[in-house]
Amino acid sequence: MKYYISPSLMCMDIMKTAEQLQVLNQKADMLHVDVMDGHYVKNLALSAAFVAQIRPYTTLPVDVHLMVENPADFIGPLIEAGADSFSVHAEVISREAFRIIHTLRDAGKKVGSCSTRPRPLRR
Numbered sequence: 001m002k003y004y005i006s007p008s009l010m011c012m013d014i015m016k017t018a019e020q021l022q023v024l025n026q027k028a029d030m031l032h033v034d035v036m037d038g039h040y041v042k043n044l045a046l047s048a049a050f051v052a053q054i055r056p057y058t059t060l061p062v063d064v065h066l067m068v069e070n071p072a073d074f075i076g077p078l079i080e081a082g083a084d085s086f087s088v089h090a091e092v093i094s095r096e097a098f099r100i101i102h103t104l105r106d107a108g109k110k111v112g113s114c115s116t117r118p119r120p121l122r123r
Contacts, residue, residue: 004029004030005027005028005029005030006028006029006030006031006032006063007024007028007031007032008032008033008034009031009032009033009034009046009050009054010033010034010045010046017054018057021054021057021058022057024058024060025057025058025059025060028060029060029061030060030061030062030063030084030085031054031058031060031061031062031063032063032065033046033050033051033062033063033064033065033083034046034065034067035047035048035064035065035066035067035068035074035078036067036068037067037068037069037070037074039068039069040067040068040069040089040092041067041116043067045067048074048077048078048080048081048083049081051064051078051081051082051083052080052081052082055081055082061084061085062082062083062084062085063083063084063085063086063087064078064083064085064086064087065087065114066086066087066088066089067089068092069092070092071088071089071092071093071096071100072096072099072100072103075100075103075104076103079104079107079109083109084109084110085109085110085111085112086104086109086110086111086112087111087112087113087114088100088111088112088113088114089113089114089115089116090113090114090115091115091116091117093113
């Protein structure tokens with residue numbers, strides 16, 4: 001089994017972003033960006049603007065974890081900003097699952113689902 005290192009940029013020192021990206025470019029396999037809207041979760045975190053600002057400084061894939069109530073509102077700007085893969089919460093995607101998945105796949109992006117609550121797996 002291969003393990004990948006994907007540090008969360010939400011935890012970095014924003015005042016040392018360029019310096020820390022230089023280190024991560026040498027050590028990480030991808031970069032993890034948590035996008036939070038203050039509604040689905042109480043925190044506010046990174047955005048499409050942040051992804052666009054770091055993109056010129058890294059060739060690593062950018063993996064976005066959408067912790068937002070309306071993921072469809074965030075996907076277009078994040079694709080344009082240069083995000084490579086997306087994790088969307090099952091609890092909020094159900095109404096638009098097929099549209100969101102097709103939008104991401106049509107843009108050549110990877111997509112996965114995640115959950116904040118324990119959910120039984122069905123075959």
